[in-house]
Every structure is written in structure tokens, then in C-alpha cells.
Amino acid sequence: MTEIQMKNLRHSYYPNPKTEDDYALKSVDLTWEEGLAYALLGPSGSGKTTMLNILSGLLTASEGQVLFDGRDVTRLDARDRNIAQVFQFPVIYETMTVGENLAFPLKTRKVPAAQIKDRVGFIAEELGLTALLGRKARGLSAEQKQRISLGRGLVREDVAAILLDEPLTVIDPAEKMALRRTLKSVQLHLGVKLIYVTHDQHEAMTLADRVVVMDDGEVVQVGSPEELFENPAHKFVGYFIGTPGMNFVDCALDGSDLVVGNARFALNGAVQTLAGTSKPLSFGIRPDFLSLSEARPGRTIPGTVTRVENHGDEQIIAVDVGGAQMLARVEDHVRARAGENVHLNPDPQAMRVFAGQRVVDLPRNTFGDLT
Amino acid sequence: MSVVADQISLTVDGEDWLYPFDLTLEPGSFTTVIGATRAGKTSLLRVLAGLATPTSGRLVVDGRDVTGLNVRKRSVGMVYQEFVNYPGKTVFENIAAPLRNAKESADAIRKRVGEVAEIVGITELLERFPLELSGGQQQRVAIARTIARKRALVLLDEPLVNLDYKLREHLRGEFRRIFADSDTIAVYSSSEPQEALILNGDALVLSEGRVIQHGPAVEVYARPESVTAARQVSDPPMSIIPARMSVNGTRQWLVHGEPIGAEPAHTADLAEGDYQLGIYPHQLSTDRSRPGVHTVVDFVEVSGSNSFIYARAGDAMLAIKEKGVHEHRLGDAVQVNFDTAHMLVFDRNGTLVACPGKEASND
Numbered sequence: 059m060t061e062i063q064m065k066n067l068r069h070s071y072y073p074n075p076k077t078e079d080d081y082a083l084k085s086v087d088l089t090w091e092e093g094l095a096y097a098l099l100g101p102s103g104s105g106k107t108t109m110l111n112i113l114s115g116l117l118t119a120s121e122g123q124v125l126f127d128g129r130d131v132t133r134l135d136a137r138d139r140n141i142a143q144v145f146q147f148p149v150i151y152e153t154m155t156v157g158e159n160l161a162f163p164l165k166t167r168k169v170p171a172a173q174i175k176d177r178v179g180f181i182a183e184e185l186g187l188t189a190l191l192g193r194k195a196r197g198l199s200a201e202q203k204q205r206i207s208l209g210r211g212l213v214r215e216d217v218a219a220i221l222l223d224e225p226l227t228v229i230d231p232a233e234k235m236a237l238r239r240t241l242k243s244v245q246l247h248l249g250v251k252l253i254y255v256t257h258d259q260h261e262a263m264t265l266a267d268r269v270v271v272m273d274d275g276e277v278v279q280v281g282s283p284e285e286l287f288e289n290p291a292h293k294f295v296g297y298f299i300g301t302p303g304m305n306f307v308d309c310a311l312d313g314s315d316l317v318v319g320n321a322r323f324a325l326n327g328a329v330q331t332l333a334g335t336s337k338p339l340s341f342g343i344r345p346d347f348l349s350l351s352e353a354r355p356g357r358t359i360p361g362t363v364t365r366v367e368n369h370g371d372e373q374i375i376a377v378d379v380g381g382a383q384m385l386a387r388v389e390d391h392v393r394a395r396a397g398e399n400v401h402l403n404p405d406p407q408a409m410r411v412f413a414g415q416r417v418v419d420l421p422r423n424t425f426g427d428l429t
Numbered sequence: 430m431s432v433v434a435d436q437i438s439l440t441v442d443g444e445d446w447l448y449p450f451d452l453t454l455e456p457g458s459f460t461t462v463i464g465a466t467r468a469g470k471t472s473l474l475r476v477l478a479g480l481a482t483p484t485s486g487r488l489v490v491d492g493r494d495v496t497g498l499n500v501r502k503r504s505v506g507m508v509y510q511e512f513v514n515y516p517g518k519t520v521f522e523n524i525a526a527p528l529r530n531a532k533e534s535a536d537a538i539r540k541r542v543g544e545v546a547e548i549v550g551i552t553e554l555l556e557r558f559p560l561e562l563s564g565g566q567q568q569r570v571a572i573a574r575t576i577a578r579k580r581a582l583v584l585l586d587e588p589l590v591n592l593d594y595k596l597r598e599h600l601r602g603e604f605r606r607i608f609a610d611s612d613t614i615a616v617y618s619s620s621e622p623q624e625a626l627i628l629n630g631d632a633l634v635l636s637e638g639r640v641i642q643h644g645p646a647v648e649v650y651a652r653p654e655s656v657t658a659a660r661q662v663s664d665p666p667m668s669i670i671p672a673r674m675s676v677n678g679t680r681q682w683l684v685h686g687e688p689i690g691a692e693p694a695h696t697a698d699l700a701e702g703d704y705q706l707g708i709y710p711h712q713l714s715t716d717r718s719r720p721g722v723h724t725v726v727d728f729v730e731v732s733g734s735n736s737f738i739y740a741r742a743g744d745a746m747l748a749i750k751e752k753g754v755h756e757h758r759l760g761d762a763v764q765v766n767f768d769t770a771h772m773l774v775f776d777r778n779g780t781l782v783a784c785p786g787k788e789a790s791n792d
Contacts, residue, residue: 302734
């Protein structure tokens with residue numbers, strides 16, 4: 059287990075980067091705490107792979123440092139960093155047995171045979187591979203092979219971190235959950251640092267203790283799954299995490315009121331903070347924190363239902379709130395139909411204001427008391 | 430134009446891929462085919478398209494037997510998982526290709542390409558080349574080409590599966606609109622069962638090569654006829670739990686010997702005995718203020734804006750939906766409450782015997 063620090067890290071694939079846009083990775087300062095599972099989450103092109111390669115040592119960052127437990131490893135390659143990797147496609151020796159595959163990294167490190175046997179037996183048990191130890195790897199399912207790939211990293215007790223790059227991509231959907239469950243229990247039992255690289259919020263939110271969200275070469279937020287859901291610090295996090303993503307509607311300050319569509323909310327303080335920003339303001343709320351209610355001036359947002367989508371266990375209701383659309387996620391028994399005039403009732407504690415891309419830090423009771 | 434499958438089956442290399450089934454698809458219908466991987470979804474679509482010749486049975490279109498008729502002679506379009514476009518042609522020419530093959534006039538082609546580009550939202554991309562586009566845009570081009578010629582039957586084989594989920598969320602909302610107000614029969618296969626409900630047409634449930642239920646999606650969701658169908662209609666699937674109807678003094682449902690609350694009206698006619706309860710994740714909860722069935726947390730998955738807790742009660746695994754994202758420790762003991770008013774009851778053979786809105790029948 060190792061604490062990993064990234065200090066003032068930047069990377070450009072151009073020899074002489076001039077503008078900010080020339081950087082694939084823009085200014086990262088980040089500590090990967092010991093004993094926690096991380097996910098690096100973002101769409102393709104967000105800089106995930108660059109970050110992963112800098113972590114593993116495949117790539118040396120143009121600027122900044124990488125420290126493992128305080129030791130500068132910026133220029134060391136993957137092997138000297140004690141990093142193990144699991145890729146999309148399982149990397150194993152097809153002609154070897156499962157047991158031989160698991161033992162291989164230890165054999166090359168001249169670990170005594172008795173110790174190898176113990177360790178391989180233990181890791182096989184953790185991964186549900188015990189019954190397969192004597193089988194040739196060839197012919198096993200992709201899911202079983204991926205367990206072996208992971209096992210080849212886990213057998214090394216000195217491994218600093220295991221990087222998993224979209225490890226579930228080629229796994230049959232029906233088997234994905236079993237593998238996710240194993241990954242989670244391995245994390246709990248062995249406390250090894252697992253770092254997932256994924257574009258799939260489901261994987262990231264299920265497996266990681268901390269999610270590092272990337273967009274356009276920047277780390278836009280690092281937080282627990284719960285924090286990212288409840289307190290997105292950046293519009294991208296609001297949009298990318300959660301299904302459907304957060305609603306954003308342009309809003310404006312008028313005296314001590316915030317005007318959102320056809321609604322007006324009296325602000326409890328915070329006026330100066332909002333008046334002080336030069337960036338355009340938008341109102342943000344997750345569909346989960348909107349309900350339908352009767353009109354309550356100062357509390358509700360009037361609009362017209364444009365679409366109702368039945369998901370069985372719940373419904374997504376699209377509401378036009380004066381030129382902009384908001385989605386509400388409501389229980390299956392709520393009755394609403396297209397064309398109907400409704401009032402959206404936002405939970406005051408879940409209402410957020412963004413200036414440009416970033417959330418404005420407002421007191422909890424800005425939109426009403428907490429009772 | 431209707432499509433009728435009459436006892437169609439498909440056997441490949443001695444393996445049964447589709448067991449004999451009957452199916453009638455009416456003009457203007459939208460059917461979502463759901464089922465696990467290898468349930469036979471793609472085979473079913475290929476047989477309907479004429480891309481695979483059934484081993485037995487007849488495919489009848491508008492009263493005419495078209496079994497074995499070359500697919501080119503039929504009015505069928507298909508959209509695949511992979512985005513299939515002509516890389517050397519512009520988006521306009523990609524969409525126009527089937528119209529040119531049909532020797533339509535230049536004016537007619539321009540008009541129709543404009544219409545379908547509008548429908549799928551790629552009007553501004555007509556002069557670009559497919560490889561300059563994102564995955565979602567490329568798939569729209571493929572869809573536009575498929576619907577450019579008015580087709581009697583359009584088959585969509587998991588068209589969104591290779592797109593990222595944000596795009597999936599957006600595009601699937603459009604499918605119904607694309608086929609609204611047309612006589613086209615659309616058959617759409619999906620590995621996400623909830624899509625059947627969202628697309629709001631019919632659902633056809635496949636399991637291991639068998640068509641096990643077919644009807645309006647809301648109906649299939651509310652009343653899966655068997656445990657096998659019940660396991661296919663949502664993700665995570667409905668929990669199926671062994672339970673006993675006890676009439677010792679008062680009538681009550683017992684799970685693992687523990688009562689699960691008041692007996693709902695719809696099970697009032699069931700005799701004492703062993704059954705299986707079917708209950709959706711949102712009908713189970715872990716309200717700490719109420720006693721419930723004792724379970725142990727096995728795993729927690731966060732999907733979209735929900736957390737799904739998998740909790741073990743003896744041999745049975747319960748999937749419980751919680752709104753929002755919450756942390757739970759694996760191995761924690763939790764008590765699970767049942768929304769008994771909405772639970773389904775299956776007999777020991779897995780046949781639905783009671784569900785809300787339809788009283789039990791012991792015939």
C-alpha cells in the first residue's frame with residue numbers, strides 16, 4: 059500500500075506547448091490516499107489515459123512530479139514502481155495452468171516455492187479460482203481470464219497499486235456483476251490500492267471509495283460517490299453522474315431574489331456572493347430532488363409537461379419552464395400527462411447555483427430554512 | 430402490412446437457437462425484444478428480416494408466404510450494433526444510397542434525405558464524412574439510411590449498445606418519435622429491459638431460444654406470467670423469494686419463517702402452502718423504523734441515481750432499490766420491508782397465480 063502524490067503535473071504531447079489547449083493534462087495536484095480504491099472517470103478524450111500512463115510510468119509528464127510514499131518516481135518505469143496493470147483484454151499465458159499463471163510473477167522474483175504455493179492458494183481463494191488452479195488457461199471464459207490477470211497483480215505482496223484500465227469491457231454482461239463483487243471484496247479483504255480507469259459511472263460509483271472526475275484534461279472534482287451525487291462542484295459532474303443528469307437553467311439575480319424561469323426565489327443571504335461573480339449564473343438541481351406540487355409562490359417553478367417516460371419503478375417527467383427544460387424523477391404512482399400545467403417543487407437543500415462551470419459555495423439555508 | 434411467424438424455428442449445427450414460436454406483428458407496432466445474452470434476440474431479428482432461413486415454419490407477410498425469399502426482394506431494413514456506413518461517401522450520400530438503388534428522382538432523393546436527417550437530428554452534418562462524426566452521430570446516419578426508404582419492417586439490433594450511456598439516454602427517447610405516425614413495423618432488441626417500457630410499445634420476452642411472453646410492455650412488466658419472464662423484465666431483476674402462506678390462526682405470508690406484514694387483498698384466495706414471491710427492487714426497502722425480514726448485505730451497486738442493495742436471506746438474494754447514492758458496508762445486517770400490496774405470487778412451478786389488480790384464481 060502506497061500513498062501516491064501528483065504535484066503540479068502537466069502533460070503535452072507537443073514538444074513546445076504554447077496555449078492551454080496544447081496540454082492533454084492541465085495542472086493536476088492530487089493525493090491518492092493509501093488503502094482506498096479510486097476510479098478515474100471521464101469520457102473519451104478527457105485525459106484519463108494520459109493520467110493512467112503517467113501513474114504507471116509508461117509516460118513521463120512534461121512538468122511536475124509523481125511521488126510514491128514521498129519517493130520521487132517521476133522518471134522510473136512501471137516495473138521499478140511496482141505497479142501491476144489489468145487491461146481491457148486479459149493478459150495471461152494461455153498454455154500455462156491457472157496456478158502457473160498466478161505463480162509466475164513470484165517465480166521471476168525468486169520467491170521461495172513454499173511461499174509461492176501459500177500465496178497463490180490464498181489469492182485463488184479470494185478470486186474464486188481455486189477449482190480452476192490445475193486447468194490450462196486456454197479455453198476459460200473472458201471473465202475467468204480477467205480474474206487471472208487481476209490475480210497476477212494481487213499475488214505480489216509488495217505491489218504499490220493495481221491499475222485496471224476498463225477491465226469489464228469484454229466481459230459478458232451477465233457476468234459483470236460477479237466480477238464487480240469480487241473486485242469489491244478483494245479491496246475490502248486485502249486493502250490493496252486499486253485504481254480503475256473507466257468511462258462508466260456505474261463501475262466507478264460502485265467500485266471506488268473516491269472518484270476522480272476528469273473532463274477536457276482537467277480533474278474537475280475528487281470525491282466519494284455520495285459527494286459527487288449530492289454536491290457536484292462542477293457542471294460536468296452534475297451532468298455526467300446520475301441518470302438523468304442534473305438540470306441546469308439560466309438564472310439571474312434581481313435585488314435579493316433569484317429568478318429561475320417563471321419563478322422567483324427569495325435568497326436568505328448570499329446575495330453579495332452571487333452579485334460579485336462576473337460569470338453567467340445558472341440554477342442547478344437534480345431530477346431526483348424535484349417533485350410535483352400545487353403552486354406555492356416563492357417555492358415552486360411553474361411549467362408545462364412535454365413528455366412522460368415510464369420506467370416501471372419510476373417516471374421521468376420533462377417540463378418546459380419557460381423556454382428551458384427540466385426533468386423530474388418521480389414515483390411510479392404520480393399522475394402527469396403531456397400538455398398539463400404543473401408546478402415543480404425543488405428540495406431547498408438540493409438547489410445549487412453555478413457561476414460559469416463551477417458551483418457557488420452558498421450557505422445551506424440560502425433557499426429556505428432546513429426544517 | 431402485417432408480419433406473421435407461424436411455428437418458426439431455427440436450428441444451427443444441430444443446436445436449437447429458436448424453438449418454434451408464433452408471432453403476429455401489426456402495422457405501426459413497436460416491439461422491444463428483451464432477454465439475456467444468447468437468449469436468441471439477434472436470431473429472432475435475422476429470421477424476421479429473412480437474413481436467416483427458418484429451419485421450420487412459415488413467415489407470412491400480408492398473407493404472402495415469404496419464407497426463404499431473398500431479403501433484397503422484401504421491404505426490410507436493419508440497423509446493427511456496429512455503425513455500418515460507407516466511409517467514402519458523405520452523410521448525404523450514405524442516406525441517399527437506398528433511394529438511388531430504387532432509382533428515385535434527384536428531387537425526391539433530396540427531399541427525403543432532408544426529412545430523415547431532420548428526424549434523427551443530423552441536418553447540419555450532411556456534407557461531412559462518417560468517420561469525422563462521433564459514435565452517436567454515426568449511428569444516427571445508419572438509422573437515417575435504414576428509414577430513408579419507407580420500409581414495411583425495420584429491425585434494430587441493440588442499436589445503442591456501443592454508445593456511451595449519456596448518449597443512449599438521449600437517443601432512445603427519440604426512437605418512438607422516429608417511428609411515430611408510420612405504418613412501419615419496428616422490432617428493437619435490447620439488453621436493457623427497461624427500454625421496453627420507455628419505448629412504450631410491446632415487449633417480447635425471450636429466454637433460451639423460447640418466446641415466453643409477448644404483449645404491451647406495461648402489461649408484461651405488471652404481470653410477467655412466469656418466474657422466467659419475471660427475471661427478464663427489469664434490471665436488476667425482480668427478486669424471487671420462497672415464501673409460505675400460513676393460515677395458522679391468521680393468514681400471513683412468511684419469508685424464512687418471518688412475517689412480512691399484512692396480507693394484501695389480491696392473495697386472499699390462495700390456499701395454504703409454499704409459493705414464490707416476486708417483488709421489484711423499488712417495492713423493497715430498508716426502513717429502519719419497521720421490523721422486517723433479517724438479511725445480510727452482500728453487495729451494493731450504484732446505477733444512475735439509485736443504489737441497489739443486494740441482501741441475502743438464507744438462499745434467497747433480495748435486490749432493494751434506494752433512491753440516491755448511499756454507502757453501505759458489506760456484511761451489515763439489515764431488515765427488509767416488503768410492499769406486500771404490489772408483490773406477485775408464483776406457484777412452486779413458477780407460474781403466476783396472483784398479482785395486484787387480478788385476484789387469485791385457483792382453477
